[in-house]
Amino acid sequence: MIVDMQDRAGMSQSWQALLAHGDAMCGKHLADIFAADSRRFKRLTRECGPLVLDISKQRIEEQTLGYLMDVAREQRLDSWIARLFGGERVNDSEGRAAMHWALRLPVGAECDVDGVDVAAQVHAELDRMEAIVNQIRAGQWRGATGEVVTDVINIGVGGSDLGPLMMTEALTDSRKQTASPLRVHFASTMDGSQLSQLLRRVSAHSTLFVISSKSFSTIDTLSNAETARHWLQRELGNREGLLDCHFVAVSSAVAKMTEWGVAEQNQMKLWDWVGGRYSLWSTIGLPIALSIGMDGFRELLAGAHEMDEHFKSAPWLENLPVLMGMVGVWNTNVLGINAHAILPYDGRMKELPNYLEQLEMESNGKSVTRSGEKVQWATCPIVWGNVGPNAQHAFYQLLHQGTEAVTCDFIMPARRYLEKRHNAAAPELVAQHELALANCLAQSRLLALGDAALVDAESMPAEKRYRGNQPSSTLLLDELTPRSMGALIALYEHKVFVQSVIWDINPFDQWGVEMGKKIAVDTLARLRGAECGATDGSTAGLVERILRG
Incomplete structure (x- = not known):
């Protein structure tokens, strides 16, 4: 039921009427x-x-x-x-707007928020993405040794992985032919299992990595990105321009992308008002656009915008x-x-x-x-x-x-x-x-x-009957x-x-995701032999068993 008490007297009239109607419907x-x-x-x-x-x-x-x-x-x-x-700022716990809908506004739309033309910013980044997409799909993006890029590995987790992966799979019949073979892959798991399997199947000479992370601080994503970088360096040598040829990135943290080594021309930007699980419409959708082309990606945005207008009006x-x-x-x-x-x-x-x-x-x-x-x-x-x-x-x-x-x-x-x-x-x-x-x-x-x-x-035995009403x-x-x-x-x-x-809840934050990741930092230190503060008996026992081998 709606409340944690038997007495409905303190509830609003609309809720009382709805629950009374529910009582009348329950036997039907x-x-x-x-x-x-x-x-x-x-x-x-x-x-x-x-x-x-x-x-x-x-x-x-x-x-x-x-x-x-x-x-x-x-x-x-x-x-x-x-x-x-x-x-x-409907995301009140973080003091942010939630403007994923602005990512789907058509060209020429006006969207002024706090004196900023949000629509213009969005389309500027889409144009940057389109230039990269067209270059890759035309077979004009080459690796450090001059080979045409034939494989793209998207490194992300959560919304930076699930949305692009889902949409790329769903639109497999909408894929447009490219000038040379182009395969899009996804790696998200922090244990490296997906990435290790992919690295056995692709060539370092013709593989481009996409690092997708809104904060550019997610340990899952950065661990996979570091593994990819070291793999490239082992396979091709630490030659000049290696990262420029083999890495692009999508993030709201421009300084962190640069510090990691992603060239400015290979960076695509997000905004803090784009939640990860709402971000496939942005440059996070690069794998989708690589698969179906920018015309298809803009058709995707148009379908979402149509629903936005319907919802509003x-x-x-x-x-x-x-x-x-x-x-x-x-x-x-x-x-x-x-x-x-x-x-x-x-x-x-x-x-x-x-x-x-x-x-x-x-x-x-x-x-x-x-x-x-x-x-x-x-x-x-x-x-x-x-x-x-x-x-x-x-x-x-x-x-x-x-x-x-x-x-x-x-x-x-x-x-x-x-x-x-x-x-x-x-x-x-x-x-x-x-x-x-x-x-x-x-x-x-x-x-x-x-x-x-x-x-x-009615003539069937009980085990073959169906109650229905689901x-x-x-x-x-x-x-x-x-x-x-x-x-x-x-x-x-x-x-x-x-x-x-x-x-009456905020759908745009996710504080429940954060603390486990923070505790994992201390647990990682334990696994690597460091002396840490108190922990529970189960965790201590499992760590000891793991370290015994």
């Missing part, structure tokens, strides 16, 4: 709700650009949305949206981010469902669940309000998932017949294999796409309706393109913001 099954309303799909489906949102399989009625919008009005959602897009009952956010509040705070699965039915979106795990849980995994008080309600659910066809053989058993209630987002493109490059095997590939679509629709139907979706269910939303994309992916990711970003407003 989705199978009965669908049977009573033949027009339910039409009533509870919305569109924006290349996206269709179907919330008819959520455990709601139309009047539920009215109660939810009353809560949103009471929490001044309209004011918070205006503050977000007005460049105000569409009436709330037609507004996809508001509807998704408020339905999530309903599931978490009224129905008490604390798990949410992301289920894309397209193998190109295999990294999407990982990306959304960070976006949602790092943003809204908070237990302190903006005023510093402990929250008295549930906030972000546990977000997890996998590509739907794989998940069907992994954890759908729990979804269908387990004891836990789980909400789901089913995501699928309506069309695929229409491009000329697929003509040789088009009939077979189209048939496989239809198979994936059929499974997506069937699984969401069975989760919602349970036995009512089956024939002669709520889900379906997001249908026209096709998987830069434009539709831009709109989809911006939709989730704004959904997260809507929920943060209702829960």
